Amino acid sequence: MKVVAKQDSTPASAASRKLVSVLDLDGRADPEQDPRLELSLVKRIYEAMVRTHLIDARLMKLQRQGRIGFHVGCEGEEATVIASSAALREQDWIFPCYREVGGALYRGLPLQSYIDNMYGNSNDTAKGRQMPDHVTARSVHFASITAPIGTQITQAVGFAWAAKIKKQDLVTVTYFGDGATSSNDFHAGLNFAGVFQTPTLFLLRNNGWAISVPADHQTHSRCYADKGIAYGVPGVRCDGTDALAVYAVTRAALERAANGGGPTLIEFVSYRTGPHSSSDDPSAYRDTAETEEQAKRDPIKRLRRYLERQNAWSEADQTAVEERLQAELNACIERAEATAPPSIASMFEDVFEDMPAHLLEQQAECVNGPRTRKRH
Amino acid sequence: MTQMNMVSAVNDALRIAMQNDERVVLLGEDVGKLGGVFRATAGLHKEFGGDRVIDTPLSETGIIGTAIGMALNGLRPIPEIQFGDFIYPAVDQLINEAAKYRYRTGGDFVCPMVVRVPVGGGIRGGHYHSQTPETMFIHTAGLKVVCPSNPYDAKGLLLAAIRENDPVLFLEPKRVYRALKMDVPEGSYLVELSRAKVVREGEHVTLVAWGAMLLEAIAAAEEVKEQGIEAEVIDLRTLWPVDTETVVESVKKTGRMVIVHEAAKACGLGGEMVAQICEKAFTHLQAPPRRVTGWDTPFPYTLENEYLPLAHRIVPALTETARY
Numbered sequence A: 001m002k003v004v005a006k007q008d009s010t011p012a013s014a015a016s017r018k019l020v021s022v023l024d025l026d027g028r029a030d031p032e033q034d035p036r037l038e039l040s041l042v043k044r045i046y047e048a049m050v051r052t053h054l055i056d057a058r059l060m061k062l063q064r065q066g067r068i069g070f071h072v073g074c075e076g077e078e079a080t081v082i083a084s085s086a087a088l089r090e091q092d093w094i095f096p097c098y099r100e101v102g103g104a105l106y107r108g109l110p111l112q113s114y115i116d117n118m119y120g121n122s123n124d125t126a127k128g129r130q131m132p133d134h135v136t137a138r139s140v141h142f143a144s145i146t147a148p149i150g151t152q153i154t155q156a157v158g159f160a161w162a163a164k165i166k167k168q169d170l171v172t173v174t175y176f177g178d179g180a181t182s183s184n185d186f187h188a189g190l191n192f193a194g195v196f197q198t199p200t201l202f203l204l205r206n207n208g209w210a211i212s213v214p215a216d217h218q219t220h221s222r223c224y225a226d227k228g229i230a231y232g233v234p235g236v237r238c239d240g241t242d243a244l245a246v247y248a249v250t251r252a253a254l255e256r257a258a259n260g261g262g263p264t265l266i267e268f269v270s271y272r273t274g275p276h277s278s279s280d281d282p283s284a285y286r287d288t289a290e291t292e293e294q295a296k297r298d299p300i301k302r303l304r305r306y307l308e309r310q311n312a313w314s315e316a317d318q319t320a321v322e323e324r325l326q327a328e329l330n331a332c333i334e335r336a337e338a339t340a341p342p343s344i345a346s347m348f349e350d351v352f353e354d355m356p357a358h359l360l361e362q363q364a365e366c367v368n369g370p371r372t373r374k375r376h
Numbered sequence B: 001m002t003q004m005n006m007v008s009a010v011n012d013a014l015r016i017a018m019q020n021d022e023r024v025v026l027l028g029e030d031v032g033k034l035g036g037v038f039r040a041t042a043g044l045h046k047e048f049g050g051d052r053v054i055d056t057p058l059s060e061t062g063i064i065g066t067a068i069g070m071a072l073n074g075l076r077p078i079p080e081i082q083f084g085d086f087i088y089p090a091v092d093q094l095i096n097e098a099a100k101y102r103y104r105t106g107g108d109f110v111c112p113m114v115v116r117v118p119v120g121g122g123i124r125g126g127h128y129h130s131q132t133p134e135t136m137f138i139h140t141a142g143l144k145v146v147c148p149s150n151p152y153d154a155k156g157l158l159l160a161a162i163r164e165n166d167p168v169l170f171l172e173p174k175r176v177y178r179a180l181k182m183d184v185p186e187g188s189y190l191v192e193l194s195r196a197k198v199v200r201e202g203e204h205v206t207l208v209a210w211g212a213m214l215l216e217a218i219a220a221a222e223e224v225k226e227q228g229i230e231a232e233v234i235d236l237r238t239l240w241p242v243d244t245e246t247v248v249e250s251v252k253k254t255g256r257m258v259i260v261h262e263a264a265k266a267c268g269l270g271g272e273m274v275a276q277i278c279e280k281a282f283t284h285l286q287a288p289p290r291r292v293t294g295w296d297t298p299f300p301y302t303l304e305n306e307y308l309p310l311a312h313r314i315v316p317a318l319t320e321t322a323r324y
């Protein structure tokens, strides 16, 4: 797939590099850049973006109502997350940050499984041990979401390196934020990937902010994609709010990696239109004017306009999709709320393969001990 | 006197330290314009400017390593680690560097700095936002470790820690941050480091705790009172170097000890205190000393109130020890 860099149109950049983009703000595709994806694929990507958006809105509401403890979503970054995940092959693996659950859903993670995780109930695959949104989904090749910033990056390199040693045909992609480029693991990960030429894509979501720290305070590099240079890893800058560009750039890097061409660092320039998480209030540190300006790049609207221009989407389609998703969500939430918390005994499991004597003792002490009046 | 919670007490101490000593600088993730994710540094960026209240890139080793350099060059840095769970990338700088500078340079180089670290569970944070990593820092030589349980002590201990000429790890229990308000004096005052405090007198059993678990210990002590058991509650306040003497004196009186901590049981400070009591007050003991602690599992999410050594677990330990 050929991708040619185009004039930078984002405000986020005084950078040297060209920004790859396909769609303008009203969904017109640049004919020279248009990857000409099958409309059925574009629709699938679009529906998944809408789905992620609706799920985020609903989960935030549930958090405000005290029905779940926490939520971190990907508002404004739907194209970055979904279109890049869509570009992967089934055998490829994702080593996620915490905003990419939409990618797991796209790859077939049942919504119920995600919602059970949000409630930390006994059906949660992580057995209620992790905060909400810390999903693990082996069935869709989605490694465990971890909170410590950057740690997944080196792991993705190791997984791909093992695949190279085992002669497996797979690529790993790892997502992380602009803030994570300051972490130890970002640098170690790029360096190892460069030295050992592992089939790894570094998908950097530059959403403008690391909680309250703006992206231009995080680095003195001209742009984030430049950070590959020191490690001999090619860097690409792509409009992260443009689903078609995201798909095309990811797919090209993936094919290169799969064919022995080594790693790529892709900087997706987008914007976190929402708060960092349900715990955050951005009014303390950023202007609403900036958010309003950036909201014009709304990735969902742009892709919808593209589909409408092809006569491939209508208001009726939209309503049908939204109604279907809401009904599905309602059912999942109802079921998750009716599911019991994990058993107290389970708290002591999975520390080791076999439970050692000291944990057997503590498990018995806890299970048979006094109970708190606090709810779980 | 002003009514303050622990967050505002910490904030007040930082402001006073910055007003009185221009060598004091704050640095960390989101400590500037936002004022910290827990708002402990709120307003300070505005008051003292970006050169003294510094938003850093996202790197704990960067924060601690540069703070060491600042300290070596005469500043008094107060780095913040956003959550105790994220201190690990900085552990090399803390344990091998900050903690060892004085010793390995024959006392020539010192690292006076106070590393502020929100710790502990009970806020629905799961494994990555609930840990209490005190043990490893107590275990390594060269770091002082402080953990207040209330706003008054938080302010006085923090101001005292800033005067220390050695690195201090200042652990702030998140669960207490906004849990209670109390009268806190305006202006500067000090609460001496390495001095435990008897916060409730009693003759039947000594109950040792600190940080967020002190409130649980007091609740448990009140509960067993109905059964005629008077617990003497000691707030350690400084975990290292620890005030063994106050605990030994109490155990000599009661002959019994229960120690509570949120950190996991294995090799925790509870084990160290039990050993010290056995070494220094063995003949006074009338019951085996008991530990009520976090389990030796990672910190869970949904079942966090089963993990924490809350009052419901302290009460039976107290009654059994008292009636042994």
Ligand SMILES: Cc1ncc(C[n+]2csc(CCOP(=O)(O)OP(=O)(O)O)c2C)c(N)n1
Pocket (backbone or CB within 6 Å): A099, A147, A148, A149, A176, A177, A178, A179, A180, A181, A205, A207, A209, A210, A211, A272, A276, B029, B058, B060, B082, B086, B089
């Ligand atoms: C090692 C570590 N330090 C601090 C934190 C607290 N923290 C959580 S998210 C975050 C900002 C991350 O920003 P970025 O990498 O840009 O990702 P974004 O949230 O913008 O997607 C911080 C500081 C953490 N999770 N891990």
Ligand SMILES: [Mg+2]
Pocket (backbone or CB within 6 Å): A177, A178, A179, A205, A206, A207, A208, A209, A210, A211
């Ligand atoms: Mg970011």
